[in-house]
Amino acid sequence: MIDNLNWPATAVFVFFFAVVTVMGFMAARWKSGPLDALHEWGLGGRRFGSWITWFLLGGDLYTAYTVIAVPAAIYAVGAYGFFAVPYTILIYPLLFVAFPRLWAVAHKHNYITAGDFVAGRYGHKGLELAICFTGIVATMPYIALQLVGMERVILALGFDGQGMLSHLPLTIAFVILALYTYSSGLRAPAMIAFVKDTMIYIFVIAAVIYVPSQLGGYGAIFDAAQRVYDAKGGPTGLVLKPAQFAPFATLALGSAMALFLYPHSMTGILAASSGSAIRRNAIALPAYSLVLGFIALMGYMAHAAGIKVANPQDAVPQLFLKMFPGWFAGFTFAAIAIGALVPAAVMSIGAANTFTRNFWKPFVEPDLTPGKEAWLAKLVSLIVKVGALVVILFIPVQFALDLQLLGGVWMVQIFPAIIFGLYTRWFSGTALLIGWAVGMVLGTWLAWGPTAWTPVHPVFDLFTSYNGLTAVVANIVVAAVLSPILRSTAPDQTAEADYDDRGVTA
Amino acid sequence: MMRFILLLLPCVLALWVPLYNSVEPRLLGFPFFYWSLLLLVPVSALFIYAAYRGESR
Numbered sequence: 047m048i049d050n051l052n053w054p055a056t057a058v059f060v061f062f063f064a065v066v067t068v069m070g071f072m073a074a075r076w077k078s079g080p081l082d083a084l085h086e087w088g089l090g091g092r093r094f095g096s097w098i099t100w101f102l103l104g105g106d107l108y109t110a111y112t113v114i115a116v117p118a119a120i121y122a123v124g125a126y127g128f129f130a131v132p133y134t135i136l137i138y139p140l141l142f143v144a145f146p147r148l149w150a151v152a153h154k155h156n157y158i159t160a161g162d163f164v165a166g167r168y169g170h171k172g173l174e175l176a177i178c179f180t181g182i183v184a185t186m187p188y189i190a191l192q193l194v195g196m197e198r199v200i201l202a203l204g205f206d207g208q209g210m211l212s213h214l215p216l217t218i219a220f221v222i223l224a225l226y227t228y229s230s231g232l233r234a235p236a237m238i239a240f241v242k243d244t245m246i247y248i249f250v251i252a253a254v255i256y257v258p259s260q261l262g263g264y265g266a267i268f269d270a271a272q273r274v275y276d277a278k279g280g281p282t283g284l285v286l287k288p289a290q291f292a293p294f295a296t297l298a299l300g301s302a303m304a305l306f307l308y309p310h311s312m313t314g315i316l317a318a319s320s321g322s323a324i325r326r327n328a329i330a331l332p333a334y335s336l337v338l339g340f341i342a343l344m345g346y347m348a349h350a351a352g353i354k355v356a357n358p359q360d361a362v363p364q365l366f367l368k369m370f371p372g373w374f375a376g377f378t379f380a381a382i383a384i385g386a387l388v389p390a391a392v393m394s395i396g397a398a399n400t401f402t403r404n405f406w407k408p409f410v411e412p413d414l415t416p417g418k419e420a421w422l423a424k425l426v427s428l429i430v431k432v433g434a435l436v437v438i439l440f441i442p443v444q445f446a447l448d449l450q451l452l453g454g455v456w457m458v459q460i461f462p463a464i465i466f467g468l469y470t471r472w473f474s475g476t477a478l479l480i481g482w483a484v485g486m487v488l489g490t491w492l493a494w495g496p497t498a499w500t501p502v503h504p505v506f507d508l509f510t511s512y513n514g515l516t517a518v519v520a521n522i523v524v525a526a527v528l529s530p531i532l533r534s535t536a537p538d539q540t541a542e543a544d545y546d547d548r549g550v551t552a
Numbered sequence: 553m554m555r556f557i558l559l560l561l562p563c564v565l566a567l568w569v570p571l572y573n574s575v576e577p578r579l580l581g582f583p584f585f586y587w588s589l590l591l592l593v594p595v596s597a598l599f600i601y602a603a604y605r606g607e608s609r
Contacts, residue, residue, distance in 0.1 A: 132592075139596070
């Protein structure tokens with residue numbers, strides 16, 4: 047089981063893991079407030095300024111799975127996998143324009159989730175439930191994939207157990223995570239994010255300088271990759287085939303529209319201490335996008351280093367084992383594993399917040415006290431993480447991958463209700479709910495391929511588009527056509543002035 | 553209005569695939585496809601910063 051263990055790498059790995067574990071438990075006392083209130087446990091008391099938000103959102107959005115999956119896609123197909131870069135260019139103008147408005151109205155009315163906002167804005171419980179359901183089903187597989195990212199690096203350390211024992215390190219890591227998230231809430235991932243992000247910056251800068259110096263420069267790296275794709279053929283290469291233009295651009299756009307609607311992004315944003323903290327982050331967060339771009343290029347570095355792996359997700363770990371001394375590979379793997387902990391914690395908190403606020407309270411126990419509300423959310427965050435672990439232990443990984451792909455398609459279907467809702471109450475709740483249902487069904491149906499779930503599908507034989515984007519366009523059309531017919535008389539809890547964050551701080 | 557143009561411009565560039573889908577001209581060994589997109593990341597941040605300055609004035 048541990049005969050082939052890379053000891054220097056493992057020692058460094060375990061050391062950093064121990065450090066963040068201690069930090070996770072200590073975080074409960076940081077900027078402390080009464081942790082038996084949901085906005086304290088689940089939003090860190092909305093006390094995170096620009097800096098903390100930068101680390102937290104960076105740690106939360108650029109996940110371990112991303113660090114493994116993006117270079118894996120580049121390794122496998124080339125340029126097409128680089129859609130992650132235009133995608134990260136698109137997200138920040140949207141963050142800058144729309145989300146300070148959401149922060150302001152959420153602060154004014156103590157909204158903690160997207161579902162809270164929709165319930166207040168449209169007075170429509172059905173729509174609130176739809177938002178809550180979408181968030182939870184899209185987040186669950188995403189948490190599971192963080193575990194996949196973590197398991198890839200534990201495997202690369204040389205751990206090769208049989209059967210259930212092979213999952214032992216992962217299980218231990220996840221139980222520890224579950225415990226300190228339970229006790230410290232959002233403060234734990236916020237604090238750990240400092241360590242995670244610093245480590246990621248260090249390993250990326252080292253790799254970007256050192257690896258090309260060993261492989262003959264970037265020109266040689268790209269040329270080596272080109273030769274691999276020439277031999278491989280098909281839709282691969284250093285640039286896109288014309289037929290890939292539309293899928294590439296629509297994937298970037300549709301994924302960008304979905305990103306900040308995920309419960310974990312929403313949690314990170316609403317925990318900011320002001321609207322300006324969000325604006326400043328829209329300017330500063332692209333630093334992580336640059337890092338992601340270079341991580342993506344590690345897929346090509348792996349080709350140039352002669353790494354041949356059956357599972358492309360092993361390309362980056364193997365690259366680091368080959369190019370760096372054991373202790374630095376261990377440092378890198380620790381960065382990736384800790385990179386899984388931050389988003390997994392925030393995702394479970396986001397899912398727990400929305401389950402408690404938008405399902406349990408309105409439908410099961412309307413007279414939930416604040417203390418019991420926070421207690422329930424803590425419990426749900428535990429259940430969510432155990433659920434993700436069970437998925438990884440007992441269900442094929444492909445199932446989580448498929449669900450994650452569908453999750454993106456589903457998540458973007460709440461775009462009209464949330465983003466349009468920040469500017470206008472013209473749409474009616476019922477029309478938005480029907481539009482959402484149409485988008486969910488259409489998006490899922492389009493993704494249903496003959497042999498596997500597919501992210502893109504031809505539109506009227508004209509071009510090929512990302513299913514999430516195609517479905518959300520249909521969703522918007524339906525909601526717009528039905529809104530004048532199904533006028534809503536429900537009260538709007540919010541007023542126009544509530545959306546202006548200027549002069550408001552938490 | 554000006555700030556929406558500032559914010560929209562990097563988005564349009566990022567989605568306009570034929571504009572950057574080529575190997576040449578290379579820069580430091582990077583094909584154009586890669587260095588132009590990587591360069592667009594800090595450029596987009598500058599545009600957002602410009603919109604921020606315009607707004608707070």
